[in-house]
Amino acid sequence: xxxxxxxxxxxxxxxxxxxxxxxxxxxxxxxxxxxxxxxxxxxxxxxxxxxxxxxxxxxxxxxxxxxxxxxxxxxxxxxxxxxxxxxxxxxxxxxxxxxxxxxxxxxxxxxxxxxxxxxxxxxxxxxxxxxxxxxxxxxxxxxxxxxxxxxxxxxxxxxxxxxxxxxxxxxxxxxxxxxxxxxxxxxxxxxxxxxxxxxxxxxxxxxxxxxxxxxxxxxxxxxxxxxxxxxxxxxxxxxxxxxxxxxxxxxxxxxxxxxxxxxxxxxxxxxxxxxxxxxxxxxxxxxxx
Amino acid sequence: xxxxxxxxxxxxxxxxxxxxxxxxxxxxxxxxxxxxxxxxxxxxxxxxxxxxxxxxxxxxxxxxxxxxxxxxxxxxxxxxxxxxxxxxxxxxxxxxxxxxxxxxxxxxxxxxxxxxxxxxxxxxxxxxxxxxxxxxxxxxxxxxxxxxxxxxxxxxxxxxxxxxxxxxxxxxxxxxxxxxxxxxxxxxxxxxxxxxxxxxxxxxxxxxxxxxxxxxxxxxxxxxxxxxxxxxxxxxxxxxxxxxxxxxxxxxxxxxxxxxxxxxxxxxxxxxxxxxxxxxxxxxxxxxxxxxxxxxxxxxxxxxxxxxxxxxxxxxxxxxxxxxxxxxx
Numbered sequence: 001x002x003x004x005x006x007x008x009x010x011x012x013x014x015x016x017x018x019x020x021x022x023x024x025x026x027x028x029x030x031x032x033x034x035x036x037x038x039x040x041x042x043x044x045x046x047x048x049x050x051x052x053x054x055x056x057x058x059x060x061x062x063x064x065x066x067x068x069x070x071x072x073x074x075x076x077x078x079x080x081x082x083x084x085x086x087x088x089x090x091x092x093x094x095x096x097x098x099x100x101x102x103x104x105x106x107x108x109x110x111x112x113x114x115x116x117x118x119x120x121x122x123x124x125x126x127x128x129x130x131x132x133x134x135x136x137x138x139x140x141x142x143x144x145x146x147x148x149x150x151x152x153x154x155x156x157x158x159x160x161x162x163x164x165x166x167x168x169x170x171x172x173x174x175x176x177x178x179x180x181x182x183x184x185x186x187x188x189x190x191x192x193x194x195x196x197x198x199x200x201x202x203x204x205x206x207x208x209x210x211x212x213x214x215x216x217x218x219x220x221x222x223x224x225x226x227x228x229x230x231x232x233x234x235x236x237x238x239x240x241x242x243x244x245x246x247x248x249x250x251x252x253x254x255x256x257x258x259x260x261x262x263x264x265x266x267x268x269x270x271x272x273x274x275x276x277x278x279x280x281x282x283x284x285x286x287x288x289x
Numbered sequence: 290x291x292x293x294x295x296x297x298x299x300x301x302x303x304x305x306x307x308x309x310x311x312x313x314x315x316x317x318x319x320x321x322x323x324x325x326x327x328x329x330x331x332x333x334x335x336x337x338x339x340x341x342x343x344x345x346x347x348x349x350x351x352x353x354x355x356x357x358x359x360x361x362x363x364x365x366x367x368x369x370x371x372x373x374x375x376x377x378x379x380x381x382x383x384x385x386x387x388x389x390x391x392x393x394x395x396x397x398x399x400x401x402x403x404x405x406x407x408x409x410x411x412x413x414x415x416x417x418x419x420x421x422x423x424x425x426x427x428x429x430x431x432x433x434x435x436x437x438x439x440x441x442x443x444x445x446x447x448x449x450x451x452x453x454x455x456x457x458x459x460x461x462x463x464x465x466x467x468x469x470x471x472x473x474x475x476x477x478x479x480x481x482x483x484x485x486x487x488x489x490x491x492x493x494x495x496x497x498x499x500x501x502x503x504x505x506x507x508x509x510x511x512x513x514x515x516x517x518x519x520x521x522x523x524x525x526x527x528x529x530x531x532x533x534x535x536x537x538x539x540x541x542x543x544x545x546x547x548x549x550x551x552x553x554x555x556x557x558x559x560x561x562x563x564x565x566x567x568x569x570x571x572x573x574x575x576x577x578x579x580x581x582x583x584x585x586x587x588x589x590x591x592x593x594x595x596x597x598x599x600x601x602x603x604x605x606x607x608x609x610x611x612x613x614x615x616x617x618x
Contacts, residue, residue, distance in 0.1 A: 104590075107594065
């Protein structure tokens with residue numbers, strides 16, 4: 001029983017970590033550009049597939065380092081070519097655009113890498129369990145959580161201590177003033193979109209090692225990430241962080257008691273938050289309306 | 290009777306003669322479908338699908354085009370309508386009208402209750418809440434295997450013939466009779482929607498769309514109106530969902546999935562968001578395109594996605610929206 005609970009706690013931590021990375025990227029883009037990026041899960045898959053393709057030449061570690069940046073580069077191009085054209089239009093267009101983009105990207109991945117799942121090779125040192133007793137805790141799982149912690153800490157430090165980060169945070173609250181103060185908002189949004197895609201790409205590489213690769217590997221993470229953002233509070237990245245961990249943990253712990261309700265619990269939390277605290281756990285009052 | 294429905298939402302006065310001509314054209318085309326569609330290589334069930342999706346998209350458009358509020362989760366109410374009708378036929382009573390009533394109530398009331406929670410949200414945040422809530426029903430239908438048939442969908446129910454006093458409507462055979470049954474329901478629903486949008490209530494919705502703050506200062510209870518618009522729109526979409534279950538004798542989780550919500554939105558935009566008939570036209574374009582492309586290639590997803598992107602970037606006003614602009618100039 002202890003083992004079962006421990007197993008699910010580690011699972012929850014890992015799933016929560018993925019939700020957090022996904023949701024932070026989505027949240028960055030949502031806050032600054034007011035765009036819900038439906039294709040975020042496809043950027044995740046793209047990161048994983050790029051790592052798969054690159055790892056024979058660069059090795060695992062090289063691919064882990066390079067493919068998130070390549071994903072960000074593609075995100076940069078997508079923002080330049082399409083997304084930026086609809087910033088000043090009705091929000092319905094941004095949703096339709098990223099929605100269509102998600103379809104195209106998923107089909108493209110299926111066309112290039114095939115419809116079937118592919119395994120992602122891991123270095124031997126990561127693949128082994130730590131002790132025989134707790135066989136489910138491999139080094140890879142610890143490694144994943146460590147990478148996510150470093151990435152999240154890095155993101156928050158970046159937003160806090162760099163000039164660009166400061167501008168992104170300021171733009172979240174009042175983009176017009178930031179623009180008036182002489183910041184090039186167009187470039188800022190492009191950079192911010194690419195940053196979001198970087199996080200998606202990184203979670204893609206990590207997820208590939210855990211669940212393997214398939215063209216719609218990001219789909220299952222998309223909806224919980226939306227919920228993590230709403231639960232945490234729109235406009236607050238700290239909120240998104242807590243929201244992601246909360247629903248990841250809640251889903252995993254429900255699995256111990258009643259496996260088929262693990263999805264339902266996530267939606268239960270969503271409803272409870274909308275009912276009792278509509279602005280989210282950490283969200284600013286008025287951010288949502 | 291249905292001639293009373295006018296083209297709505299425009300600030301420009303379309304001359305009365307032109308409007309009536311357009312209405313006569315629309316209803317003539319719809320009434321003669323069984324005559325001309327086979328000549329074009331179509332089949333009547335395809336036209337039925339256009340009516341069903343058209344009604345769902347018109348229901349959505351009441352909110353999207355005429356109130357200016359974006360729901361990206363209307364598949365939930367469509368699917369609840371479909372499951373409500375299917376479950377009623379399968380487990381409760383073998384009656385088509387009761388199944389339709391149950392499905393419409395299920396979808397509409399779910400929308401009404403959920404609408405209460407989110408009327409204060411706006412823009413993309415409203416949309417995000419509707420998406421997330423919509424997926425709840427998808428997971429429920431997906432995982433409640435014993436009751437809903439799970440991933441494979443709900444089977445083993447048949448639409449029943451309708452007794453009307455001395456007459457019996459044999460809709461169980463499909464074909465032309467069933468098409469006209471669908472068209473009759475469609476006509477009643479759309480007439481109701483048209484009257485509603487022409488009423489002071491409908492005009493108030495337009496006022497909210499055009500300038501929410503001004504509407505609020507005029508003393509209009511904005512939240513209550515948005516809530517009502519959302520609920521009514523859900524009822525129409527749920528009704529379309531019940532017809533969908535009757536059309537296929539089948540209800541599947543994909544009828545609840547958010548990608549269907551996206552299809553409804555793109556149908557609305559292709560046809561023209563701020564026009565009354567636009568969503569129907571958009572549904573016709575989308576359904577025939579999808580039918581054609583999926584018979585040609587397995588990569589139909591790319592094509593559908595490309596349609597989304599191209600419409601957004603190059604054709605945001607849609608067919609009727611563009612046409613109306615031309616007429617104005």
